[in-house]
Amino acid sequence: KKIPKNSLLSMPSYSSTCPKCTLIQSDPMACLCELCGASLLPQVAKKRRPLPPSTNIARTQTTTKKRKANDPKQRSILSFFRKQGEPMQMVSSDLSEGASTHPFDGKDIHSESAIAPTQHLPPASDDDQDFHAPTQPFQEEHENTAAVAPATQLYNSDTDDDQNEHDVKTKADLKLSIAPTQLYDDNDDKSKTEANLSITPTQLYNDDDDDKLITDATVINQEEPMDLLHDKFESRRGLQQLVSDEGSVYYRVIASTLSAVSSTRSRLSKERALVNAFSWLNSAQCEAEEFEATAYLLAPVKDSQTGGHRLQPDFISPEGGLGLGWRSVIEQAILDATGCSRSELTNARKKASDSAEAAAMLLKRLGTRRWCFGGKPRTLTVTEVRDNLLKLGLMNGPGANSRKSKLLTSLFGRATPNEMAWLIRTCNAHMSCGISLEASVIPALAQALNPRCPTQEVRAAYARRPDVRCVIDALLQSNNNNDDAISILKNIGVSFGIPLQPMLATAGNSIQHALRDFGSDQILAEHKYDGQRAQIHYADGTTTMYSRKLDEITNKYPQLVHILNSKLGNKCIILDAEIVAENTDGEGGQVFQALTSKRDDVSLVVFDLLWFDNRCICDLPLFERRRLLIEEVLPIESSSIRLAKSIQIDRNSLAIVQKELMHAVAANCEGLVLKQLDSKYEISGVGIRSKAWLKLKKDYIEGMVDSLDLVPIGGWRGSGRKSNWISPILMATYDQETQELACVSRVMSGFSDEFYAAFTKRVLGPKGIKATIENDISDLNLLIRNGPAPGVNTSENCEFWFKPGLVWEIRAADITLSPTHRSAMGIFHAKRGLSLRFPRFIRERPDKRLEQATSSSQFANFYRQQQSRGDTMTLSISNAKPLDDDEKETPLSSKPKRRILHEDGEQVARSLLVYDNDAELSPPLPLPSSTVVAEEDGDVGCVEQRRLILLGADES
DNA sequence: GCTGGCTGCCC
DNA sequence: ATTCTGC
DNA sequence: GCAGAATGGGCAGCCAGC
Numbered sequence: 002k003k004i005p006k007n008s009l010l011s012m013p014s015y016s017s018t019c020p021k022c023t024l025i026q027s028d029p030m031a032c033l034c035e036l037c038g039a040s041l042l043p044q045v046a047k048k049r050r051p052l053p054p055s056t057n058i059a060r061t062q063t064t065t066k067k068r069k070a071n072d073p074k075q076r077s078i079l080s081f082f083r084k085q086g087e088p089m090q091m092v093s094s095d096l097s098e099g100a101s102t103h104p105f106d107g108k109d110i111h112s113e114s115a116i117a118p119t120q121h122l123p124p125a126s127d128d129d130q131d132f133h134a135p136t137q138p139f140q141e142e143h144e145n146t147a148a149v150a151p152a153t154q155l156y157n158s159d160t161d162d163d164q165n166e167h168d169v170k171t172k173a174d175l176k177l178s179i180a181p182t183q184l185y186d187d188n189d190d191k192s193k194t195e196a197n198l199s200i201t202p203t204q205l206y207n208d209d210d211d212d213k214l215i216t217d218a219t220v221i222n223q224e225e226p227m228d229l230l231h232d233k234f235e236s237r238r239g240l241q242q243l244v245s246d247e248g249s250v251y252y253r254v255i256a257s258t259l260s261a262v263s264s265t266r267s268r269l270s271k272e273r274a275l276v277n278a279f280s281w282l283n284s285a286q287c288e289a290e291e292f293e294a295t296a297y298l299l300a301p302v303k304d305s306q307t308g309g310h311r312l313q314p315d316f317i318s319p320e321g322g323l324g325l326g327w328r329s330v331i332e333q334a335i336l337d338a339t340g341c342s343r344s345e346l347t348n349a350r351k352k353a354s355d356s357a358e359a360a361a362m363l364l365k366r367l368g369t370r371r372w373c374f375g376g377k378p379r380t381l382t383v384t385e386v387r388d389n390l391l392k393l394g395l396m397n398g399p400g401a402n403s404r405k406s407k408l409l410t411s412l413f414g415r416a417t418p419n420e421m422a423w424l425i426r427t428c429n430a431h432m433s434c435g436i437s438l439e440a441s442v443i444p445a446l447a448q449a450l451n452p453r454c455p456t457q458e459v460r461a462a463y464a465r466r467p468d469v470r471c472v473i474d475a476l477l478q479s480n481n482n483n484d485d486a487i488s489i490l491k492n493i494g495v496s497f498g499i500p501l502q503p504m505l506a507t508a509g510n511s512i513q514h515a516l517r518d519f520g521s522d523q524i525l526a527e528h529k530y531d532g533q534r535a536q537i538h539y540a541d542g543t544t545t546m547y548s549r550k551l552d553e554i555t556n557k558y559p560q561l562v563h564i565l566n567s568k569l570g571n572k573c574i575i576l577d578a579e580i581v582a583e584n585t586d587g588e589g590g591q592v593f594q595a596l597t598s599k600r601d602d603v604s605l606v607v608f609d610l611l612w613f614d615n616r617c618i619c620d621l622p623l624f625e626r627r628r629l630l631i632e633e634v635l636p637i638e639s640s641s642i643r644l645a646k647s648i649q650i651d652r653n654s655l656a657i658v659q660k661e662l663m664h665a666v667a668a669n670c671e672g673l674v675l676k677q678l679d680s681k682y683e684i685s686g687v688g689i690r691s692k693a694w695l696k697l698k699k700d701y702i703e704g705m706v707d708s709l710d711l712v713p714i715g716g717w718r719g720s721g722r723k724s725n726w727i728s729p730i731l732m733a734t735y736d737q738e739t740q741e742l743a744c745v746s747r748v749m750s751g752f753s754d755e756f757y758a759a760f761t762k763r764v765l766g767p768k769g770i771k772a773t774i775e776n777d778i779s780d781l782n783l784l785i786r787n788g789p790a791p792g793v794n795t796s797e798n799c800e801f802w803f804k805p806g807l808v809w810e811i812r813a814a815d816i817t818l819s820p821t822h823r824s825a826m827g828i829f830h831a832k833r834g835l836s837l838r839f840p841r842f843i844r845e846r847p848d849k850r851l852e853q854a855t856s857s858s859q860f861a862n863f864y865r866q867q868q869s870r871g872d873t874m875t876l877s878i879s880n881a882k883p884l885d886d887d888e889k890e891t892p893l894s895s896k897p898k899r900r901i902l903h904e905d906g907e908q909v910a911r912s913l914l915v916y917d918n919d920a921e922l923s924p925p926l927p928l929p930s931s932t933v934v935a936e937e938d939g940d941v942g943c944v945e946q947r948r949l950i951l952l953g954a955d956e957s
Numbered sequence: 958g959c960t961g962g963c964t965g966c967c968c
Numbered sequence: 969a970t971t972c973t974g975c
Numbered sequence: 976g977c978a979g980a981a982t983g984g985g986c987a988g989c990c991a992g993c
Binding site for chain 1: 977978979980981982983984985986987989990991
Binding site: 303307308309322323324325326327328329430531532533534548549550552554593596597671814838839 | 962963964965966967968
């Protein structure tokens with residue numbers, strides 16, 4: 002079996018001499034001997050267990066299954082304890098109890114690492130140096146000699162070249178990096194990145210102190226170091242380093258792979274490192290469970306939005322998170338594991354690129370003394386790490402945090418510095434290394450197990466059934482039998498009871514473009530309700546609901562579940578729907594906020610049917626699915642369950658869409674979703690948005706939503722790629738009479754990198770963020786060192802405070818009643834101010850002085866307008882046309898009707914939106930604050946007494 | 958038993 | 969959720 | 976155009992500490 006040479010992600014090169022017949026292969030990439038057919042891949046004794054007969058079967062919960070007592074590994078642990086006369090409480094899956102309280106306590110360390118001897122050392126050879134106990138255990142290491150991995154972070158916010166050259170030198174001198182997080186290179190100089198890559202012999206052996214002690218002999222033996230980035234693979238020594246004799250993959254595979262992945266920005270290189278890792282596991286004939294644990298641990302963060310964890314399929318456990326806070330758990334564990342004080346950690350943090358690296362530096366400083374008590378480094382295995390992390394997530398009740406930190410301490414105690422750094426990043430749910438499970442790890446897995454498997458196919462299979470194990474089983478099957486991966490993956494289908502990845506809509510920013518880009522003429526314009534997405538699996542009186550991210554939410558809405566159970570009868574269906582809170586008495590407009598606090602009195606707005614008549618109907622066109630939904634499912638009598646409001650249009654219905662958008666907004670919806678009526682329910686990958694659905698939100702369309710002119714009053718130092726800049730930034734309203742600056746919202750979205758760099762320098766001086774690191778800041782143009790400016794009203798504790806003076810335009814989707822922000826506090830609620838939903842920076846307003854910024858009373862007025870949005874819209878619309886359902890059939894009025902938008906104040910309205918039933922429409926013009934108040938005909942509905950500026954059809 | 962802070966999960 | 973950026 | 980990073984408001988649930 003040959004690997005195609007033209008494959009972008011080719012396999013690592015293997016030994017080119019057959020171990021059986023000693024024929025030298027002509028093709029160095031061959032996996033099987035040309036003469037005798039023997040495998041050229043390195044072998045270990047362990048045989049992969051038989052695969053399940055079919056991949057299309059319901060998942061059994063193998064991930065949480067404990068190793069059985071007759072497992073050879075477990076047996077050897079037990080016998081070891083008997084030999085030692087130790088109590089048998091310490092088993093690998095239960096490290097939390099009786100864990101060491103201090104790392105230098107010899108006895109505890111000893112028992113903690115007692116598992117290590119069960120890992121048989123490989124037979125003596127040159128390669129075994131790595132595992133030898135250090136001969137000079139108490140030797141102190143110097144930081145700069147200890148670090149082998151070059152510091153690869155290039156966090157240069159500076160745009161001038163001199164500064165960058167300086168940084169390069171500093172970087173080389175310090176060599177602080179242990180586990181480089183992703184490169185953030187502001188400079189375009191590619192050669193720098195390349196140089197870094199070429200001198201990164203990635204760190205399977207040489208990333209840690211304890212390795213370093215092995216010194217010269219090791220270095221000599223590392224003529225061909227294992228290099229995850231450059232496809233070099235030396236099989237003779239490799240496998241013993243990666244996989245234990247029992248076939249367990251060491252966690253160091255994860256740590257090294259992630260270090261390699263984060264050391265480059267190139268997606269291909271990242272992918273190659275991942276493919277290599279899985280190729281090794283395949284060479285070692287690892288079992289599916291090892292692949293699975295490895296895959297999850299390479300990308301253990303559920304998604305960057307929420308930061309939750311995923312160590313097994315989402316639907317298996319309703320609680321995905323581990324409940325590990327930095328301050329409550331992780332920090333304590335680091336201090337215990339390194340024996341350092343809080344202030345030492347804080348100091349280390351200043352030199353490191355992130356907290357994980359800081360902790361690893363401290364551990365590295367500890368040197369090898371911690372191994373002296375009989376422990377062996379690098380014996381952590383992936384399944385063990387995964388099981389312990391899952392266990393952390395299950396710990397609750399009084400004292401949970403200290404139990405968690407003890408368990409973590411014991412894991413850290415057996416980790417090398419680099420492993421510890423990645424464990425910490427895992428616990429923090431902040432890997433920041435440029436890969437995700439669905440888009441990088443799964444395709445790499447496929448590439449390693451079957452290079453002919455197209456990425457698209459695995460991703461789609463995983464989206465149909467988001468269960469890594471299922472995909473691995475299929476790929477292993479195709480790998481074993483040399484089968485066609487595509488046909489095997491096609492067997493992984495949507496399964497009732499297992500949530501599938503919901504279809505997502507692409508964002509559209511103008512109606513014209515949206516309609517033009519559609520490939521089909523028949524379009525459904527559906528209201529986009531403001532609630533929570535729900536996928537409902539219902540069979541014979543039992544409902545299970547899943548969220549957009551596939552967590553189970555059945556218990557969140559008991560009343561709704563009860564209604565479904567009693568109404569849907571003897572069916573078996575999967576519905577796609579939105580849960581909304583519509584009866585928001587007295588909370589006008591706050592539909593979403595109402596939903597999050599209410600659990601009853603919510604209704605279900607259904608818009609799709611995915612399973613019917615005992616089969617998946619995703620491949621049917623939308624109009625067929627809707628027909629079935631309307632005819633077969635929704636004739637039920639319940640005020641809580643109904644169909645999403647929609648109209649059918651064609652591609653030339655610009656004006657109708659515009660009007661429908663108005664209706665939707667008036668009905669407290671977020672906007673519209675335009676759907677091609679002949680499209681399938683596309684499940685092409687997790688997170689992939691389909692073009693057959695297009696969402697039109699009111700705030701995407703300029704001029705349909707408020708924007709405010711706010712004053713930046715403070716900010717914080719960013720993290721990751723923004724760590725050299727100030728981000729986020731706290732914005733406030735300004736009241737001229739009282740000179741009060743009341744906080745409204747933090748903003749972090751909408752700023753370009755260029756803007757950040759300029760603003761940070763403007764605040765902190767030419768040294769930028771470095772000034773704060775070097776404690777070299779004084780009051781500058783914009784910076785106030787000792788607290789907020791006079792008049793600032795906020796509960797926020799900013800790192801930096803600014804002198805007020807700048808005015809920036811900020812746009813948002815909605816105004817919310819806020820428990821934290823202070824602007825307009827007391828007007829609508831004694832203890833609540835106003836804030837913004839989805840705030841983003843639009844532009845600077847250098848033309849505006851502080852006095853012209855939005856005031857808290859203006860802000861309050863915007864909120865009032867929003868609250869009465871539905872009323873206002875209805876008034877205008879009902880003046881224009883009837884709202885009946887047969888509206889679309891009635892001929893359009895020949896008389897133009899217009900919406901006039903106005904702005905309060907002296908200046909002429911900066912913009913307006915003309916809404917015209919004739920084909921000709923003026924493009925929407927920018928508008929800072931908008932209210933629909935009038936029709937040209939003279940029917941005027943005012944929200945408030947305001948001066949109106951009416952612009953006629955001919956005026957520009 | 959209450960409150961404040963942290964975490965996870967919605968948008 | 970939004971937005972920006974490198975690939 | 977994809978994929979990923981950084982981080983928005985705000986709620987409930989949970990735990991720690993008073």
